Amino acid sequence: xxxxxxxxxxxxxxxxxxxxxxxxxxxxxxxxxxxxxxxxxxxxxxxxxxxxxxxxxxxxxxxxxxxxxxxxxxxxxxxxxxxxxxxxxxxxxxxxxxxxxxxxxxxxxxxxxxxxxxxxxxxxxxxxxxxxxxxxxxxxxxxxxxxxxxxxxxxxxxxxxxxxxxxxxxxxxxxx
Ligand code: ADP
Numbered sequence: 001x002x003x004x005x006x007x008x009x010x011x012x013x014x015x016x017x018x019x020x021x022x023x024x025x026x027x028x029x030x031x032x033x034x035x036x037x038x039x040x041x042x043x044x045x046x047x048x049x050x051x052x053x054x055x056x057x058x059x060x061x062x063x064x065x066x067x068x069x070x071x072x073x074x075x076x077x078x079x080x081x082x083x084x085x086x087x088x089x090x091x092x093x094x095x096x097x098x099x100x101x102x103x104x105x106x107x108x109x110x111x112x113x114x115x116x117x118x119x120x121x122x123x124x125x126x127x128x129x130x131x132x133x134x135x136x137x138x139x140x141x142x143x144x145x146x147x148x149x150x151x152x153x154x155x156x157x158x159x160x161x162x163x164x165x166x167x168x169x170x171x172x173x174x175x176x
Pocket of ligand 1: 030085120123124127
């Protein structure tokens, strides 16, 4: 599913965040120490190789809502933007912290003149954020940020399961 808003294409697709070769930057649902882990962080670090953690670790620890940028090492991208989402029920206020991940990731992409970026559904796995609620925050934040983007012209939102993709397509259509 692809939609163009003010010159920025937003695409929702099912896939693996570590295999988004057509995006210049990929976003990692990182842990505070910027090390490998489960879910998205595991997939990204496995594909990127140990050089990614070596570069990222000194930039941490991250606080919820923060983001940092590194090279992509063995991934087929130029950059990895590492965001620490809130742990649902623990890091508060969860909504603004999650929104901050998306806006700060876009800030870093703009700073490096990145034209295309792929996001996973931050915080909706191990961190327990309800998928639909998190999706609404992600989409509203991305839509709010679009008017100030100068370089980013393509935003891809990658869902791991087809069920999550279908749910997000419906939610996104409601926001337009
Ligand atoms: P968090 O710790 O921020 O909750 P997770 O990595 O546990 O992050 O999960 C975030 C979301 O990413 C979940 O919806 C999960 O299903 C999905 N996910 C897990 N692995 C991948 C992957 N390789 N590519 C894209 N999405 C993934």
